Amino acid sequence: MDASAIAAVLDDLKNWGPLGLLVAALISGQVVPGWAYRKSERDCQSWKGLYESEREAHQHTRDAYQIQGERLQVAVESGKVTEQLLREARSRVATTTPE
Secondary structure: OHHHHHHHHHHHHHOOOOOHHHHHHHHHOOOOHHHHHHHHHHHHHHHHHHHHHHHHHHHHHHHHHHHHEEEEEEEHHHHHHHHHHHHHHHHHHHHOOOO
């Protein structure tokens, strides 16, 4: 579209007055109808809810991995203590056994 055509359209819109400005704003996307805005807002809220539930699920997973790591560390420490006790018990049995 050349400049003269755009100028002609703008002149026509000026003749229409405020209604012309409204039509131009609607066509250019500067003004959005209320129903479209409300639909977009509902979509936004839906996506936000989905994001928050997904974030919460991932947080639960991270918490579970942390608890699992802590329990594994306790099991390792328990195994070390058990091994030490068995070694000590074996040495006591070996020293008290008559030959």
